[in-house]
Amino acid sequence: MSELLQKARDAGKNAYCPYSNFHVGAAVETDLGVFVGCNVENASYGLCNCAERTAIFSAIAAGAKEFRRLSVSCLDAAENAASNSKMPCGACRQVIAEFFAQDSVIEVDGAGEFTVAQLLPMAFLLN
Ligand SMILES: [Zn+2]
Known part of the structure; x- marks a missing residue:
């Protein structure tokens, strides 16, 4: 397991997910170091934010300019669950595409x- 993935797993423990009880963590490696995120849910479900976007937005807020790599972990996904259930959602994929090079690795x-x-x-x- 990569060090970045371990940081994603650690961040997932902080997820605020009383509705889904599905903890997700993410970590992004940038020119300013590593930033982490977790999913943050809300009683108004449409306001929920995924771990990947939380991590990316935190890095942006800190002034990061180069996004090199991202790791994401669904802590509550069953090991034998289909890979699709562990993948970034469409909204996160669009945000990832905004900040990472097309050949950047997403773990x-x-x-x-x-x-x-x-x-x-x-x-x-x-752009
Ligand atoms: Zn997402």
Whole structure:
């Protein structure tokens, strides 16, 4: 297991998920170091934020400019669960595509490593 994945797992323990009880953690490696995130739910479900976006937004808020690698872990996913249930959601894939190079590696605990281009082919981008 990579050091970044371990940090993602540790961050997942802090998830605020009283509704789904599904803890997720993420860690991003940037030019300013590593930033972590967890899922943060809300009674108004549409306001929930995923671990990946929490980590990326924290890094942005701190001033990070280069995003190199991301690891994500669904702590409550069964080991034999389908890989799809451990993958970043569509919203996170779009946010990842905004900040990472197309060949950056996204490590998904229990599912493998994927490039950004694999996760979101033909991403919508304006820059
Ligand atoms: Zn997501």
